[in-house]
Amino acid sequence: MTGRHIPGDFPVSSAGERLFSAGSAQALDAQAPSWGLDPFALVEAAGRGCARILTEAYPGLFSASSPKIAAAVGSGNNGADAMVMLRALILDGHVSPAAAAVVINRMPGAEDRSPRSSALRALDKMGVSVYPWQGTIPKNDTSGIDQRAVLARADIIIDGIAGTGLQGPLSGVAGEMAAWIGECKKKAETGGSGVGKPRIVSIDIPSGNFDLFEPSMPIITADLTLAIDPKKLCLYSPGARVFAGIIRSVEGIFPPGLMQAFEGPELLTWNQVRHRVPPIGPDAYKYERGVAEIHAGSPGSAGAARIAARGAQAAGAGIVRLLVDEALYPILAVSAGGIMVAPVKAGEGADAPEENRFSPDAILLGPGWGRTPERLPVLRGALDREAAGFPLILDADAIALSRDLTFHGNTILTPHLGEFAAFTGLPKEKILSAAVPVIADTARKIRAVILFKSHVLIIAGEDGRVGIVDGMAPVLAAGGSGDLLAGFCLAIAARMKRGGYYDGYTCAAAAAALLAEIGRAPDKAHRFVDPLDLAERAASLAGRAWL
Incomplete structure (x- = not known):
């Protein structure tokens, strides 16, 4: 007896998951409204998805007690995602408002009606302390600590400082925030006294990563990256991959039909x-x-x-x-x-x-x-x-x-x-x-x-x-x-x-x-x-x- 093989008579999978460049991600966002998806709906879905995946990643931490969580928030949608994520963790009973804080690079103006502003307003109403990076102690906080101490004492730091819209190395306030988070992590790893042991959780990509990232540039070193679909190509650049730690997918944000319209490298398993x-x-x-x-x-x-x-x-x-x-x-x-x-x-x-x-x-x-x-x-x-x-x-x-x-x-x-x-x-x-x-x-x-x-x-x-x-x-x-x-x-x-x-x-x-x-x-x-x-x-x- 002899075996045979006819080309094409075996199951062929569809293409692997597509990875998006920054340009493709921006084009996807631009097309989302034509599918009935406004920025508020996307941020809400992403933030809630991130909260769910985070609790699955660290189940013991959330079941034992209410951990101290600080969200480091930048000016873009990553910051909005981080705050919606924090709000979802509070509403689901995983974190108490007293144990949560937001450290933000810039407070929104009175006329700002962006998803970022709305998410911040909700947290403030819920009693979450908000610390402008170079601002003063908020009226609803009497602890006398500053924003650096808030990050240093956290069990989890949510990194929402910068996303794929970054055009160059982190600098200014964003660079200062990232550098301080790095110091917190370094001191914890070397046993520095009086410093907590934060887990760094990045939203979508570690802040500082972008399509043209070079290993010598400043970047957050995450323990866990919550990669919001579609995943970004820069996550898997050999020079940047190590900074993302464990990568977990946050799915169900964009309709598959919308994402399939874009070409890109395939992520294979x-x-x-x-x-x-x-x-x-x-x-x-x-x-x-x-x-x-x-x-x-x-x-x-x-x-x-x-x-x-x-x-x-x-x-x-x-x-x-x-x-x-x-x-x-x-x-x-x-x-x-x-x-x-x-x-x-x-x-x-x-x-x-x-x-x-x-x-x-x-x-x-x-x-x-x-x-x-x-x-x-x-x-x-x-x-x-x-x-x-x-x-x-x-x-x-x-x-x-x-x-x-x-x-x-x-x-x-x-x-x-x-x-x-x-x-x-x-x-x-x-x-x-x-x-x-x-x-x-x-x-x-x-x-x-x-x-x-x-x-x-x-x-x-x-x-x-x-x-x-x-x-x-x-x-x-x-x-x-x-x-x-x-x-x-x-x-x-x-x-x-x-x-x-x-x-x-x-x-x-x-x-x-x-x-x-x-x-x-x-x-x-x-x-x-x-x-x-x-x-x-x-x-x-x-x-x-x-x-």
Whole structure:
């Protein structure tokens, strides 16, 4: 019996959640009134949604007692959202008015009828203390403390200082407020006496983040970011992601039909992207699952070759062939398991004629391979095949060797920041501050898919598609995880090619999502894990998804 796969006969998910730039977010707000959504309705929905998600995030804090909460409020809608959120927490009985306060950068004028002004007026009527950042003690407060002390003693600080409308680094009063919140957090973490331990909760994005944010700019460091849909692209910039802490979605603000009118990078998760890879039929045999060929390893780097091969096995390749230098053959062959290890002489390429039964469906070059000149003939030979539609994955040393070579739309490159900077000649700082446009532009120029490895994984296709996978898994910050990822890419590419349909972007997206998913396993979150153990978890996940 033989299995078969008809391209398109497997379930395909809809596009991942779209991420919005500041410009798209402003355009969305501008179109909202045509859908019957005025600013007051949107702020009300966002603030109430934020309150609900906050109590779910910290259930113990709200069930034990009424925590002290201070909202740091700026001039925009983020400030209005923060105050509606505070009002909802009070009305729902989670916080008492006496334990709540607002520290505001500028008091609204008497004629102001904005959502921000209305929210502030309601809190004032409810007995919540309001502190202008550079103002005086309000009439309904007799404690004699100033606005800085209010923030310092809070259990939770709601950050509503600045949103996506920011056009440059935080400055002025907004910068002062953000700096003081940072001081409160720093003193708490270092055990400063007389200072509370505030949890910093940012509305939508941490204040200071925006589309052109650079890591050297001032920014709030949040413990939790309540990302109001649609989520903003700048949240997932590698240079800014760490400042957001845990990101929780606040949904149900805009109608899906309105948001779908806008293009943008897609935020991908394993549960979404796994459906884009064809499953393995119950009557499949090993060749039908794809033959994956790996050229990897050099003296001192044999482990990279082994891990990449295990990754290819884990992601479902039917046959994995590992071609290594003759000196490494005895080392790797002795414990190969189901991996077919074959020795090659320096400069040799793919299969000899008598080995055509192992003709690969996809090739991976580079893990621990070295950059010596004898690798170039193998690389050039692989690129010749790539020009004819053959899937090629280049990792590590192969990326460096390919810098001046030509791709033809069927290559996936898997660089980390240093490798990408060396490949493009761009400063690391520029890449971190504008990662998505820089990576997407590079992918279009070189006609290859780029899978950028960092705590945020970015996938860019030559056709303009961009996907983002939120990593933030400390266990993956260790040698071997990149080799594992390259093996995932290889196996998925081989399976797709053998099935009659190969799409490099989808292949890279599925591999990245699989890596992020295994990195978030609860029992592995903060300890070192052997990459081969991670391969075992990947095999379990991929097997359930694709068999």
